[in-house]
Amino acid sequence: MRDTNNTREGERSGSSKHQPQEAHMSLKLIDSCLRLSVIPLSVATIWLTVTIHQSNPDYGNLDYNSIMGLKYMVGVSVICGIYALLSTISSWVTNLVSKAWLFFVPDQVLAYLMTTSVAGATEIVYLLNKGEKTVTWSEVCSSYPHFCSKFTIALGLHVFVLFSFLFLSVISAYRAFSVFDPPCDSQTNGHA
8 A cells, every 4th residue: 555655656756757848848839830920921011011012193102211210110020020030049058948048138129129119100000091281191001002011911920920929928937047046925924
């Protein structure tokens, strides 16, 4: 009877050792899937934005080069796509995986860059659709509907990349800070 209890305790302790390993692998899989999803979304955003152009006989041409915020959005998308590709490859290299700070800092920086890019592009979409009478910016989408619809789709894809980087920044923060012990509470540890 004693041997079966020891065997069961050994099985429990052995299975509890495998649970963190399984959790680590599932977290790594989620991380890799998010990083891989950023690549086609960034490429699609870049392609849609760069190929946007429409002519209007009354107002002329409107294209990617006409609006500076579109260039910023494309630049951030290029950086995010390249970083996602390189970080996906390097996340499977065992020497680099142990260095959580190599992923934490760029993930945080790119999450902030994506936030500014989405905010700027959202303002552009708003101005294109509604205009701003106080600065005499008339709405443009009635004259350039194809341009506005393609740009709105590109912005939607860009938002998905933003959410991916927000999740990636949380995952990389968890990895970077989980190696440290939580701070001790002076009330539970007695008098220090």
